[in-house]
Amino acid sequence: MIDSSSMSQDAGSDGSQMPASPEATSDFGMAAVQHFREVLEQARAAAGDQRKGLLILTHRGPDPDAIGACEGVRHLCSESFGLEAQVATVGRIHRAENLAMVRALGLEFSTYDDIAPEEYFGAVLVDTQPRFGHTFLPEDIELLAVFDHHVPPAAEDDDGGPEIAHLDVRLGIGATASIIYEYLRDAGCNWNRTVATALFCGIRYDTADLSRNSSSLDEEAYYSTFREADRGLITQINHPPLPRVYYSELTYALSEARQYGALVLCLLGTISHPEFVAEMADFFLRMNGCAWVVVGGAVEEDGQYVLSLRTDYAFGNAYPLMERVLEGHGSFGGHGHIAGARISLADMGESSINSVERGLRSRALAILGAADGDSLLPEGRPLADTP
Numbered sequence: 001m002i003d004s005s006s007m008s009q010d011a012g013s014d015g016s017q018m019p020a021s022p023e024a025t026s027d028f029g030m031a032a033v034q035h036f037r038e039v040l041e042q043a044r045a046a047a048g049d050q051r052k053g054l055l056i057l058t059h060r061g062p063d064p065d066a067i068g069a070c071e072g073v074r075h076l077c078s079e080s081f082g083l084e085a086q087v088a089t090v091g092r093i094h095r096a097e098n099l100a101m102v103r104a105l106g107l108e109f110s111t112y113d114d115i116a117p118e119e120y121f122g123a124v125l126v127d128t129q130p131r132f133g134h135t136f137l138p139e140d141i142e143l144l145a146v147f148d149h150h151v152p153p154a155a156e157d158d159d160g161g162p163e164i165a166h167l168d169v170r171l172g173i174g175a176t177a178s179i180i181y182e183y184l185r186d187a188g189c190n191w192n193r194t195v196a197t198a199l200f201c202g203i204r205y206d207t208a209d210l211s212r213n214s215s216s217l218d219e220e221a222y223y224s225t226f227r228e229a230d231r232g233l234i235t236q237i238n239h240p241p242l243p244r245v246y247y248s249e250l251t252y253a254l255s256e257a258r259q260y261g262a263l264v265l266c267l268l269g270t271i272s273h274p275e276f277v278a279e280m281a282d283f284f285l286r287m288n289g290c291a292w293v294v295v296g297g298a299v300e301e302d303g304q305y306v307l308s309l310r311t312d313y314a315f316g317n318a319y320p321l322m323e324r325v326l327e328g329h330g331s332f333g334g335h336g337h338i339a340g341a342r343i344s345l346a347d348m349g350e351s352s353i354n355s356v357e358r359g360l361r362s363r364a365l366a367i368l369g370a371a372d373g374d375s376l377l378p379e380g381r382p383l384a385d386t387p
Contacts, residue, residue, distance in 0.1 A: 032168060033186045036145060037081055039165045040122065043144055044083065047121035053084045055120045059128035059135045060091035060302070061274055064101055065175045066127035068202025069147065071107060071195055072180035073126055080189040086110055090136055091302075094273035100240035101201055104233045105194050117141050127176040129169065133304070133331030133342035134274075147180060149173040150333045151319050171335065174213040177202030181221035196228035201237055212313070213336030245272070253280050253295075258380025262291035262315065263368045265380065267357040270348070271297030274306040278340065281308035287383070291315040294325060294364050298345060298353045305330070305356045307341040325363050329356075 028035035040054065056073050058066040070087045077085035088110040093099050102109075117140040124145045128135045129152055137143060145166035152169060173179055177199045184191060191199075203222045207214040210222055249272065257266035257280075264284040271277065274297075281295040292315050296307040307330075309322045318339035322332050330343030345352050 028166075031186055033076075033183045036166050036168075036183065037187075039144055040077065040081060040083060043122045043142065043165075050118060051121040053086055053120040055115065055123040055138070055141060056085055056087045056126060057123055057137065058087075058089065058126045059132065060089075061093060061134070062089055062127070063095075063098060063275075063278075064205040065177050065202040067098065067101055067107065068177040068198040068200070069126045069175075069180045070109075071105075071198040072177060072184060072191075073124055073147070075191060075195045076180070076184055076187060076189055077124075080184075080187045088112060088115055088138075092273070093275075095275040095279060096240040096242050096246070097205070097237060098275070100237045101198070104236050105198055107194075107198070112136070112138060115141075126180075129333075130164075131331070132333050133344075134340075147176055149176050149179065150335050152333075173215050174210075174218040174336070175203045175206035175221075177206070178215070178218045178221040181225060182217060185224075191228065193228060193230045196225045197230045197233055200225035200229045201234065213338070249276060250280075254383060257284060257383050259287075259290070259383060260365060260368055260380045262289065263364065264290050264293045264383070265361060265364055266293075266295045267361060268295070268297035269350075269353055269357070271299060271306075274299050274302065274304075277306050278308040281310045285310045285312060292318075292321065294360070296357065296360060298348060298356075300348050302342075303345055303348070305343040305345055305353065307332075307343070307360070309334070309339040309341075311337045313337065321367065324367055325360060327359075327363055329359070 044052070054077055056070050058070055062070070074085045074087050077083045090112045093102060115138050117138060120141050122142045122144040123137070124147070125135070125137070125143060126147050129146055129148050129150065130137060130143065143164055146164050146169065148169045149171060151171060168179060170179060181199055199221065203218060203225065207218050207222070210219055253266055253268060256268055257264055264287060266280060266284065268277070277295045277297050281293045284290060284293045284295065292309070292311040294307065294309050296305060298305045307325070309318050309325065311318045311321065318337050319334040322334060322339035322341055326332055326341055330341050332339060332341035334340060343356055345356065
């Protein structure tokens with residue numbers, strides 16, 4: 001495993017970049033890309049002639065960083081290692097930019113229903129980790145490698161699961177796509193415009209064009225991939241057409257959101273898809289006077305309550321705040337000024353959802369009350385109210 005303990009977990013409070021990642025060699029005893037290749041080749045040789053494929057997986061409803069990193073790993077394994085690599089995803093992609101990215105680049109993903117375990121000698125997990133609540137692993141396929149940049153989930157109830165042969169988790173990097181760029185660079189693997197564009201989109205969206213949680217590796221990867229990317233497709237991905245339902249959901253979110261001092265809290269009951277809460281969290285954080293945002297909603301397809309938390313540079317890191325908002329309920333992860341969580345629901349009834357939201361609201365306001373001398377109005381201020 002690459003040791004990231006010496007790296008800053010987040011960008012500085014003034015928006016400064018994090019220190020560069022160290023050479024990825026010491027813990028592996030060799031170059032990281034060489035170790036990754038050896039792990040895959042040994043597993044492939046031990047599996048026999050029937051299990052020839054390598055499965056590349058990510059979290060449910062992948063975002064641009066997950067999509068770009070998966071495409072980068074697929075290209076590395078296919079072109080440099082000569083392996084039969086296939087990306088598989090679980091959960092539909094809803095957010096317009098994410099859909100536009102997949103369609104504009106012509107990316108093809110299998111679904112979990114398509115997976116035949118007897119055809120694969122192993123799997124690689126990208127932009128997530130096995131214990132995260134939005135991550136599901138197929139049975140009977142060995143997990144050989146993990147690439148991620150999020151704070152690992154706590155493992156209090158067991159030993160953390162089976163050992164992973166190649167574990168590259170770097171908390172000081174702004175995007176997993178930047179880590180994969182480094183592997184491609186060190187392998188001397190040339191990429192085409194599709195791969196370059198996919199990696200660039202992953203880096204730009206997770207670092208907000210290098211304005212948050214970025215390191216020197218992110219900066220190098222951002223400019224290197226941009227030089228080779230298709231700029232016309234980047235524009236298409238960044239400004240996709242939006243369905244009518246987006247505007248009705250936006251109207252509802254605006255009506256439900258309340259401001260409590262520096263906090264904007266928006267708990268939406270039932271929502272159509274999990275990506276909407278992250279989109280609204282980003283949207284509300286731009287409001288003047290807002291330092292942190294909590295947006296949540298229950299997704300019937302998943303049977304879970306999904307939560308997104310954002311902070312600005314002055315307010316602090318999102319991860320410890322999310323830990324306090326949850327207070328032991330559900331699973332969560334994050335890095336820098338971004339955090340996400342999922343809480344399993346007993347059912348999708350109104351009472352169950354309301355109970356979860358009451359707890360979230362109470363704990364979020366308790367945090368802000370402690371900071372502001374408990375002078376907040378309990379009902380909050382609708383965003384349409386003028387100061």
